[in-house]
Amino acid sequence: MNIHSYEKVWLIAAMLLIVGFIATITYGSVALGITMVDDSEETIDPNALEEHERFGDLGVHQTDSDEYDVHVRAYQFNFEPGSSALGTHDPIVIPQGSEVTFYVTSPDVIHSFSLVGTNVNTMVVPGEISTMTAEFDEAREYGVVCNEYCGSGHHGMEGLVKVVPEDEFHLFSVADVDAPESIEAGEETELTATIDNDALQTEAATVTLEIGDEQFDTDVEVDAEASAEATFTVDTSDLDLEDADDLDWTVTVEADSPATLEDGSTSGTIDLETDEDDEEADDEDDEADDEDDDPNDDDESTGDDE
Amino acid sequence: MSSDAAALKDADSPPDESAIERYIGHDEFDPIGTLALIMVYFLILVLMWLFMYFVEFVGNEPTVVGMV
Amino acid sequence: MSAYIDQFPAEAKVIRSAFYTSFIALALGAAFGLIQTLHRTDIVRVIPSEMYYTVLTAHGVLLVVTFTIFFLVAIFTWAVTTSLDRGVEDIRFTWSWYVLMSLGTLFAAVAILAGFTDRTEMSADVLFTFYAPLQAHPIFYIGLVLFVIGTWLAGADWFRSWWAWKQENPDERIPLPTFMVLTTMIMWYLATLGVATSIIVFLIPWSLGLIDTVNPTLTRTLFWFWGHPVVYFWLMPAYMMWYVMLPKFSGGRLFSDPLARVVFVLFLLLSTPVGIHHQYLDPGIAEGFKFIAMTNTMFLLLPSLLTAFTVVASMEHGARQRGGEGYFGWLGALPWRDPVFAGMALAGLMFAAGGFSGMINAGMNINYLVHNSLWVPGHFHLTVGTAVALTFMAVSYHFIPQVTGRRLASKQIALFQVVLWFIGMTFMSNAMHRGGLLGMPRRTAEPEYDFPFETAIGTVGELNAQIALGGVLLTLSTVLFVANMLITALNDPADDLPSNTIPEPLSGSEDAPLVLDNLKLWTAIAVVLVIFAYSLPLGSIVERGGLFGPGGDAFPMFIEFVEGTVFGLTGDSVSSLVNSPLEWLRAMR
Structure with a gap:
């Protein structure tokens, strides 16, 4: 079998090309440490x-x-x-x-x-x-x-x-909020939020309570993989209640952080026991409700998120 | 050339044989044009490979790496 | 000195039928392609996006299974009968495999097209790859099996011809075209074992409800056991045309018969043990297996690179005989006005580009960059979509007159058509490759997301415009081709057709070592290589997930399962026996 010398040249060049390709990939694997998805995990049902x-x-x-x-x-x-x-x-x-x-x-x-x-x-x-x-x-x-x-x-x-x-970035979530079901308008009340920290280090969390038209911030330090409580004391006589018959609240941890997700806030409602109710107040309240709603939160009825 | 030419004529006549000006036999034919052409291709392959691997791929971070 | 139809009138009839079937598939597939190209680029959306995947399944199956393989059986029948200079042994047998293949196509097509109507539950929206747990109606799988059995019988027909010829010519070399057919068919028999096992043992019983689960990694791996060699099954008839016909149309002769044999032997050996390179990003397969598949794949470049030299040298021989001079000047002496030559040469040029993107696809870790992105269809529209399809269309301008005895309707339109395909594909494929590098996914009806694709050069809109423009030009080209073929088939008989002959190579078979014709030897080596490449990965997959998988349901489920039979294999992990050499190297570092 005679192979033309030019074709022999090409044969050598082609082999060099192939070996060069394999060498490049091996370089990526070994020197750059690029690994492939593989069979290191067990199967799963x-x-x-x-x-x-x-x-x-x-x-x-x-x-x-x-x-x-x-x-x-x-x-x-x-x-x-x-x-x-x-x-x-x-x-x-x-x-x-x-x-x-x-x-x-x-x-x-x-x-x-x-x-x-x-x-x-x-x-x-x-x-x-x-x-x-x-x-x-x-x-x-x-x-x-x-x-x-x-x-x-x-x-x-x-x-x-x-x-x-x-x-x-943070790994905080609002695990629970202890809030009264109903209070009398003008009374002082307390809401206690339990904040979970899933991070492996102690971190300080800013917890925000929005209630009525007011906002309260408090800082709490949460140990690694542990919980801490943040307590808010609210004097409802300071709030502009405008004859409302209930009071919406939302507790959010690190409200300004892009890492705050659905479990980073919890909302609820406190019934206000007032002397009189009228239709007008109801309507206004509905509107306010819509504005205050956290779009991520469909769990409004209770303070217990989990 | 002559014997080869005859063999070719016997074997086949291409669709437009009139276009053939000369018959070139096995021993007289050096595919120098092919070698030139394919070396250009070789260069393109090498350069494109290096570009694709070290610019497009390695520069496309983040990349999956082994767990350190 | 006479045309094929005069030499083998009965065979010409079967070949004609196979050509026509492939052209019908081409026309339908192209129509679906046009719908897709305009839909995905959001230029015209005539179907709801959910239906896009039915269109895509039809486009894929009709073009890469029906069009290519019906064309292949036509060409291979021509090659065997012409080069052995004898008709088939039994024309009824020949018709039987043609009918079986057609029936299989019909079954699969009915299942796919039923996806367009709500009147029946039947559908097969599973794309060409039919990855379980996506499930098709049983007749889709049954159709595929019938089709594959048809191709097996076709191969048997050609082996039978060769065997009969050999009894009469015991001392002669296997003629090159027949040698190419036989080696390709041995590769095909070996490769189809994978897909046949997947369909017959797992997917048909599963779709009939006889077993309730399959192992998705196993059926996927068996698919790619066949899925890579099938691309060479599409390519080998095109290679045969480049080796056997292109020198003739260039006005020269094949540069080397022995090297052509070496190339086909290499394809037989290396086409199958490489399929795992389609699964570089699959979980459940060890990195070492992926590396072995890559090494095999890279060496599979060798026969294609050799082909590039041999074929171009054969063209150069023609050009120099036609008076061509210089290092590059000879290119101008080639018969560019002949649509058969021009189409094949342009197809080869595109294959050089497609070969490069294939080299990227072959690389293991660089696959993170391109896997399942638009880059991949960009690649195979250059290879099967041009190197193969354009070569097939170009040689049709020679073969259809040969097997019908009728005059080609228009040589000018034919030339325009092949050039149009080349231009259309340049636009479409280039934009697809670029889009893929931006991370645009393939196989999606609406590549429009809530986030932008970041472009370094140009815009997404510009890429989409190029894809759509290319798609429209390709459709137009297909219409011209099919119309030209249709008119040719009905045209006046021609009395001046070129004779059906294959010119002698410059370096003939007498230079080829005898061992090249030892088909038993090459078959044995091919089997051993496949066992080496696949036994451990398959063993590991079955050991991990069981023959029938770790559970899960079919989507959609056509028939509720009758009985649950889940059993897995236990034992020491096979893959733990195979430590990746890469791990070792990394540790060394």
């Missing part, structure tokens, strides 16, 4: 995700000073957490400069979990858990898409990852 230690507790969890785990359920046709565009779920919020490991699985069909414009991209297969660790050095938002066809609503499956400056 897709019909019993809530019984799993990770997927029974979705969301962002701190594991070390700058390390976080995010547990995400990708299902037809949302990410939980992540799909926040229509208010279905919270966005994923993580602090700048952190190393984040995503754990993603699916209870139904194959999806993907892909941060648009990045190299964070994985298939999500029912029965398997995809894990990916990446460092987020820039404070910005990333869109998340499902890039594997998953059914007729596939195109609507999107989410959001918000990387926020470290000082705006």
Whole structure:
């Protein structure tokens, strides 16, 4: 078999090309430390995700000073957490400069979990858990898409990852608010909020109570992975009650932080025992109700959030 | 050239044989144009590969890394 | 010296039917493609977005299964009969596989198209990849099986011809075109074992409700066991055309017969043990397996790179015989006004570009950048969508007159058509590649989200405009092609058709080592390579998730399951036996 010498030259060049490609990929794997999604996780029963230690507790969890785990359920046709565009779920919020490991699985069909414009991209297969660790050095938002066809609503499956400056990040939530069911107008009353801190370090939380048309702030220090109480004493005679027959309140932790999500605030209503009620007051009250409503909160009737 | 040319004529006549000006046999043919063309392709491949890997890919952070 | 229809009138009839079936699939597939391209770019939306996926399934299946493979069986039948210079052994057998393939296509098409109407529960909105737990109606899967069995019988038909020929010509080399057919078919038999197992053992019983769950990673891996070699199944007839016909239309001769054989042997060996490169981002598969698949894939570049040299050299031989001079000047001496030549050459040029994006796809970790993005359809519209499709259309301008005995309706329109395809695909594919790098997903009806895609150059609107423009030009090109073919089929008989011959290569088969023709040897090595590449990954997948998976439901479920049979395998983790060499290297560092 005779091969023309020019073709031999090309054969050598082609082999160099192939070896060069493999060498580049190996360089990325070894020197840059880029790892592949793999079989390091045990399989999971897709019909019993809530019984799993990770997927029974979705969301962002701190594991070390700058390390976080995010547990995400990708299902037809949302990410939980992540799909926040229509208010279905919270966005994923993580602090700048952190190393984040995503754990993603699916209870139904194959999806993907892909941060648009990045190299964070994985298939999500029912029965398997995809894990990916990446460092987020820039404070910005990333869109998340499902890039594997998953059914007729596939195109609507999107989410959001918000990387926020470290000082705006926290893992507080309002666990409970102890508020009276009813008081007499003009009386002094007390509301006590229980604030959970899921972070691995003690942090100070600013807790805000909005009641009537007034706002009160108080600072409370919460130990790592513990709770603390913030108490507000409100003299209703200071409030402009305008013949209202009830009083709406909202307790929010770190109200200005982008890391404050649905569990970061709780609302309720206190009945006011007044001498007279009239129709006009009712109407005004309804309007006020609409304005004060926290759009993220549909749990208005009681102070107990969880 | 002649024997090869005859063989080719025997074997087949391309659709527009009239366009053929000369018959070139195996031993007289050095595909220098092919070599030139394919080396240009080789250069494009190498440059594009380096661009795609080190600019488009490595610059597209964040990237999945091993757990430290 | 006569046309194919004069030499083999009975075979010409089967080949004609296969060509026509493939053209019908092309026309339908292109129509669906137009709907998609305008829908996804939000230019015209004639269907609700939920229906986009029915359109996409039809587009994919009709074009990459029906169009390509019916064309392949036509070409392969032509190649075997012409190069062995004998008709098929039994024309009834030949018709039987054609009928079986058609029946299979019909079944699958009915299931897919039923997705457009609410009158029936039937649907198959599962796309070309039919990943479980997305479920199609059972007749979709049954259709696919019938189709594949049809191709198996077609292969048997060609092997039978070769066997009969060999009895009469015991000392002769296998003619090159037949050699190409046989090696491609051995590759196909090996590869289809994956998809046949997936469908027959798991998906059909599951869709019939006989088993209630499947292991999604297992059926997906079995799909890609077949899903990568199938791209070479599309490509091999195009390669055959480049090796066998392109030199002829260039006015030259094939540069090297032995190297052509080496290339086809390499494809037989390396096409199958690479499928896991489609699963680089899958959980449940060890990184080491992915690395092995990448190494195999990278070496699979070799036969294509060799082909580039051999084919271009054959063209150069033609150009120099036509008076071409210089390092690059000879390119001008090529018969660019011949639609058959121009189409094939432009297809080859696009394959050079598609080859590059394929090299990126082959890379393991760089897959994070491009996986399932619009980059991927950008890539395969260059490869199967142009290298294969445009070559097929170009050679049709030669073959349809050959198998009908009729005059080509218009050579000018044919030339315009192949150039139009090239231009349309340049727009569409380039914009798709760029969109993919921005993170735009493939396979979506509305790539419009609450967040923006960040572009460094240009805008998303500009990319969409290019995709839509390209799509429209491609549709127009398809219309011209199909119309030209239709008029040719009804045209006057031609009495001056070129004779159906294949010119002798410059370096002939006498230079090829005998071992190249030892099909048993290559088959054995191919099987061993597949066992090496797949036994451990498949074992690990079954060990992790069981044969029938860790649970879950079908979507949508067509038939409630009759009985639940879930059993898994236990034992030591197979994958723990395979430590990734990368892990080791990282530890060293």
